[in-house]
Amino acid sequence: MTGIDGSAAHLSDGLFTTAIAVYALAMVGYTAEYAFGRVARKPAEAAEPAEAPARELVGAGGPSPSEPPFASAPGAISSSKPPGRMQSDRLAARIGRWSVLLTVLGALIHGGSIAVRAIAVDAVPWSNMYEFASVAGLVGIVAFLGVLWKLPTLRHLGGFVLLPVILMMFLAGTVLYSRAQPLVPALQSYWLAIHVTLVSIAEGALMTSAVLTVLYLMRARQDRTPFRSERLGNLAAKLPAAETLDKAAYRVVAFAFPLYTIAVICGAIWAEAAWGRYWGWDPKETWAFIVWVVYAGYLHARATAGWKGRAAAWINLAGFGAITFNFLIVNIVVSGLHSYAGLS
């Protein structure tokens, strides 16, 4: 274990900032599509027979996210729309596609920043809060792109995913930032790569699920009793059907929960080797337990009469609240064995 490659660390920081800028641009694009595109609204009004074949094709074939998902639909729509409207729809769709491209570009630069940081510290680059936030942010983006692959109709919601990622990355780059440093002995283990990678993938995915859940709650509220505020009402009405959002949120949890479970077990195996016990109710461990229990509750609630739907959605958000607490408060305020925040 020698020192740090300074120029590489510097390059990594530059790429990180660039990635934020590209994401911000993409977010503006998504928001524009969301605000001006009427086409985007189409699937939100859900379940017309005319739309079914298009959706079927999408589910089975999985077109690339940059392909226009509504290519087969405009014929049905144009009849009821004035031509001017049409033009702005096309423009909005084009902006949306460009936004996806920008997101992919941002993710590549972001990935590059992480890879260069790895070279700089000569280890997996997620041993402190800055690095972890960066990796989790990338996972969130990739999870969103994955959801887009399966459900391209959600494209115009990109802004909702990018906003928290950009905020988190900004926080990571300013408040949580720490210089590239070699690993302390306790972290010199291949379990760092396994445990922390799994945690960041699971938590990044759960963040995406939380965003979908917020959108679901908005849409469900709009369906039940429309928002009094017209702006909020318009916003919610443009969202996909409540059930689609709820199901997408669930699927992401169904993917992330086993990963989180494996991550906790790997953490326990590592703790046994490093600290002499597999579980010791260290604050970080305690909160990992709380997060696990809450998401287990979510999965059960979705299968329980009376808890389905909104109640389950709130549990999902409580789970993400626990993740956030575990990441921010436990790292910064509470001291424990997992004190690797890199903040002094």
Added chain:
Amino acid sequence: MTSKRSLRTVLRPVRMAWRRLTAMRTALILLFLLAVAAVPGSLLPQRPLNPVKTADYIKAHGAWGRFLDSIGMYDVFGSVWFAAIYLLLFVSLVGCLVPRIRVHARALRRKPLPAPRNLDRLPESGRFETATPPATYAAAARGALGRRWRVEQRTEESGATTLSAEKGYSRETGNLIFHIALLASLILIAVGRLYTYEGQLIVKQGSGFCNAVYQYDSWHPGRLAAEGKVHPAPFCIDRLDKFTASYTDEGAPSTFRADVTYRRNVNAPQQTASITVNHPLRLEGDRVYLLSHGYAPTITVHMPDGSVRHDTEVFVPSDAATLLSEGAFSLDGPQFGKDAGTQDIGISGLFAPTPVDEGNGKIGSASPQPNRPELSIFVYQGDLTGSGLPHSVYSIDTSEMTKIGAANLRVGQTKQLANGVSVTFDGWVPWASLQISHDPAQGYLLIAALAMVLGLLASLGVRRRRVWLRLSPSAPGDTGSPTVVSVGGLARSDSGNFSAEFAEVLERLAAAGPPVNEAYGSTLHITRDDPIGAGKD
């Protein structure tokens, strides 16, 4: 008769309570209670983790602190109420699992259900025609579905042939495995807690120990170990050959390593091993961990009676970052005779690995790495027994002693003091703090945890699906007429996109039989019913 009825009246509330406890709703609430109950365990200091911090917290918070103590807030995970929640959850889980296992065992043996009358009322449905007669097509359809589907063929009263196909049984199997493995994990954790023990001790470079309770500086036994029913494995760490700490150019620690010579038991041959932070030495069911390290300075003292004494004592770091350490030497003078109780020498001191002068003769340390280390001492003469009150072994009781001098010494330097006393700082050796841990259940626990993961993957990943086919001749009585195949599908779990899946199955089924002959004037034509509200999966 009456006694039977009264028994029933008595049992009724019990049965009701049982039913309520095993309901999913209750399990959900208990899960949340468990999550909420764990919160104070992470926010308040916990006695098992940090007794000193806990005591400080109680002192600082007065009555409120003592109240929290009385309700077990400083040992949340050992408290009665935490145990009550997870035991209720445990019982609820058992109560939920037993009937589900029975139901699932029955489902595994049962044939797939007969086809509903109207297949087009199902969430997914479709129809097509094929030129082959029903019996031939049924065989082809079985082949087209593949081995994953369990298929049952029936003939209805109307003469129509039906196929009932079902797959995804391993979803519930996985679900049950997950929960059973979870129960097993809880039991294994409890068993481990009974048999476990943990001992810590400090070993100077060059010394060693044989594993026994009296050797430990601190000892945390589980219940059975405390009752003397579990004995530490009889291995010996004969010698800590060398302790190595290395640092980066910037002074950050990069490796800690303890090289030891050990024997698996008293009669075994000697072997050597390296213990590092992430790599404990695993011996006879025990694990030996490297916890921390420090320095033990060596001094030579000329006593007031003219004798010469050598001593090496463990100094305890008062600053973990710089390893500035504190400690003491106790050198007894004559215990009997006229000089008894007047010629003991007590030395308290500070050891600075990389000394920096902080003024007024005080020293600090700039780094944990030894670089011309310095020993700062206060020397006392008198009676070491002092007030007789217990005190730390790393300090001396100076209440019956007189200070005869102080000095800051580099290695090799000597300080002359009153009464012919002199102290020489000869050098230092590193020491390592080791922990010996024992938990016979943890290997099994790992197996249970892996079973949990496998069960979880199956229960969240496997898709439970039902598909029915009804095959009927398009013109009854005409054996050469094409067969109408209507297909219905039902998703029994909401993972995956069943619409797309069903479309794919439908296509496969249509391809299984040759399309209707051109002579009949039609080609292969699949109709897909998509009733309102369906296909949202």
